[in-house]
Amino acid sequence: MNRPVHIAAAWLLVAALGANPLHAQSPDPTPAQPRLASDSATEPASNSAMDGELFYQLLLGELNAVVNEPGVAYSLLLDAARKTSDPRLYKRAVDIALQNRSGDSALVAARAWRQAIPTSREANRYLMQILLGINRVADALEPLKRELSLAGEQDRAAAIASIPRSFTRVSDKKMAISVVEQALAEYLNHPVLGMAAWTALGRVRQEAGDMTGALEAARRAQAIEATADGPAMIALSLMDAKTPQAEALVRKYLAGRPRAEVRLDYARVLMGVQRYAEALAQLKLVTGEKPDNAQAWLIRGTLEQQERQHAAAEQSLRRFVELDATAADASEGGDSKRRLTQAYLALAELAEHRKDYSGAQDWLDRIEDSKDMLSVQSRRAAILARQDKLDEARALIRATPEKEPGDARMKVSAEVQLLRDGKQYRLAYELLRDALLRYPKDVDLVYDQAMVAEKLGDVGEMERLLRQAIAAKPDFHHAYNALGYSLADRNLRLAEARQLVQKALEFSPGDPFISDSLGWVEFRSGNLPEALRLLQQAFKARPDAEIAAHLGEVLWTMGDRKQALAVWKEGQGLSADNETLLETLKRLRVKL
Template sequence: MKLPFRLLPAALLLAAFANASFAQTAPDAEEPAAKPSALDAELFYELLLGEMTARGDEPAAGFQLVMNAARKTNDPALYQRAVEIAFQSRNGDAALQAARAWRQAHPDSREANRYVLQILLALNRVTESAEPLRADIALAAPKDRNVALGLVPRLYSRVSDKKLAANVVEQALADAIAQPATGAAAWTTIGRVRLAAGDTASALDAARRAQAVDARSDYPALLALELMDPKVPQAEPLVRKYLEGKPLPELRLGYARALLEAQRVGEARYQLQQVVTDKPELAEAWLALGTLQAQENQLAPAETSLKRYVQIAQAQRSGEDRTRGLAQAYMGLAQIAEKRRDFAGATAWLDKIDNTQDLMGAQLRRASILAAQGKLEEGRKLIRALPERGPNDARLKLSAEVQLLRDRKQYRAAYDLLGRAVAKDARDVDLMYDQAMLAEKLNDVPAMERLLRQVIAIRPDYHHAYNALGYSLADRGQRLPEAKQLIQKAIELAPNDPFISDSLGWVEFRMGNKAEALRILEAAYKLRPDADIAAHLGEVLWSNGQRDRAQSVWREGLLLSPDNEALQETFKRLRVKP
């Protein structure tokens, strides 16, 4: 571990020299007398010799000379210099000796104690670190103790035995746990080191204990947010309980992002709207909300949100996050303009992107604009001409060209393009899956099933393949029990995916289980308002005689995606006009 050493010797020697030279000179009447130096001529010479020796071929001898000077003067700077010399000579034991001597001479020095703690951890002497860790928290000013507790997991992050580290930290923080002012932060710290040790259940227990100490504290909610995962559903109630009070908008934003990752779009949208209401100057919330609104085809609100982000971000300090965020906003605004067929406006937004990391994304969007204007081949040429600066650029270009062809319903060309790529790497399940979806568009069911079963054979946990095959069979009314079994397998692998729930609802409907289908589809649509799910939910409602409600759901779906194929096919087959 690299310690935050300072380069002190030159300044230290100059100061000592000044004191030694002028200690016997009478001060001017107008100036206070200089503080006499603890260095006499002999000790000054010893220190100078120690520095020269340490920089030469005998660092151990230099270390001893500087340590001798430190003990005689009791000067913290000399103790620190001794630690530096020991580390420069890669002598951890000597560094620990110097740090402990410094701490013994200055027992109230948090800096000296912190050096002891860091050196022990660097030497992987974890068990011995309990006492200096306890002291570090005690020596911190009361107002700084929760911050000090929050830094503990980072201190122990490089320890090899994470379980031992968790035990030592819990032992050291016994006093902090017992104090109301530090209990929540201390339990949260214990939870984090438990999580680092892979003990999720104990980390969750620590988060609960922390919140029991102080339900308004940010610390346990942050830990619970980190624990949020389909495998740890018990963590989310802790976050929601915290949100009942006056939460940090940044933490609510983190919760919204976790919801988006879990495909819980409606809940995420609500949380983002709360954030921009509570803290309208928080730029990142506007960017997340605008991006989500654009994905849901809410073009006017999305444009407002993204422009608000641009306004706030441009007023902030420059930095990589700001630059990448602005690029994302510009591309979102360009996509909105493209959907409105305002191609000049879309190009104008893309022209604002000037950082090299996002130039490829901007060019891919330009290709989409060309294709939307009927210049498909020009768009494809633009994609193929893009330079490949990184290892993933070739894959990105392939995906963009395939998507360009899909959007223009050039399914055969896209299928063949992916086929050539799969031939080069027969184990690339993502490419194989995409090719299977194009086979489905071409109504080549045997090719689709063959490709999806190859994907499952290579990656048995690839839930998309189970879902796609099961849904395709169900949609055609074929082998329904097998279709249901495939979809249920997908749900086992991805239990919170609303699109897989939509497939299950659809197969239940095809099997005649209308009540169960309605229950599943309503839950899926609530979780993720989507045009495909709206098409299926509306049809189930229509078949049940709830035609007004079916029409309402379909209209919502059309607002989300006016050209959605599933909706249009449903209207045509049922001969309805929403």
């Protein structure tokens, strides 16, 4: 510790207190008398109300704080505060107690402070926060009520809105709900404050895990003020918690004049539950309403690329770069650089897809952050591989420096992907086998090896590896789905296949690829209407060439050949080289 510096700081604090007269706060101070211009020349100097004894007491208190005697410092400063009713001294005593983790002492000082100055919101807030900090939640009811009472009409809505933040860290969540309900009771039906009160109560209930109560509070809040953001934001977060009724509140809000940011959050939630078409519709509305919202263009472009809408994706991503590049150059912010890197990588991949390899390299050359070196080199390697330079591509991946702990593992995945794309399945299998010697607990590598084993025709090995992955990670829905689909595709053990795929859906409800697998199980089982329903649902949620292959075959088998051809053509437009689609068309002797 640099003790002279701290002693000097103590002197400065005491001097500051001395420079301003110590006095009790009054709720109704006497107005100052107007000064005459001539007074400035004759007015005597203003002397501090601090006498020598009090000055010495304050100095001694601060010096004890400096030399790590917080108990003595606290006692001296609290005594001085009681003598003078000065809020600064009460606050200092409370702070010393809190800094030394003495909740009881802080509580004594805060109560003395509020008793001396009953109208002080600061004293009352300190008291409430200390009570919550030491988990005396029930005792916080009275100061919470007083806080709302002391807040003026203009500040009361803000005071209500701040309540959930105050109760975030308490351990007794049920008591928190009870306290907040009691404190807000008189405001819940208020025509102006009712929305804020119900919203605050909803957030506290949600924090306590009462999702039903939170949804009801959001509904009541929205009934008072339909255009308010708060209820819609609660409903949005409840959609993540698998509360489907919440979406109705979100849609009701969006039917009005919503903020673009809320609509953007809704799109993110839809993406999280794999409702990509709906998410894209929302993103188009956001970029239409706020064409300068760079983040919306980035998310839209990324989703369009995922949905194989390549021309639209490139347009959206270029628009993002136009909007964000200047801001990134000006701010040098890490977030801006990361967003630009994401866009440049996506644009490089789009250029690669249309075989504009020079253009792809140009986009990659714009990336400056060395943290993204592995991603950049992986993309460069993919470009080389598409030009039949697989050996060069693999060498490039292997030569990339490993700067982060997970880079070596990522390099394995990047090289395996190159080999799989190049149909070098035996090499990919051997690389994964060697990698698992280094990472024996890596379930994702086990899963990847199973998928490569299937490509090699070693179905027994695939099944063994998938069961190994499930044993290591019982909620690994990809493994359940892959095993169930494989059994159904080979028309084996269909009851077990159905059970496996349904288990996958339990872990990832609504996943269109798992719904596709279940539809295929039903098709193999002869349940054509149910197969059709599931596959139509999956294809609507996620237009994909493999799902199109399955849906088209069900339609073909049911005699609706015109619709089957239409679906297959749509799938061909999504991915003309999809193996499942090509195999289906060849087996059924169909030419599009």
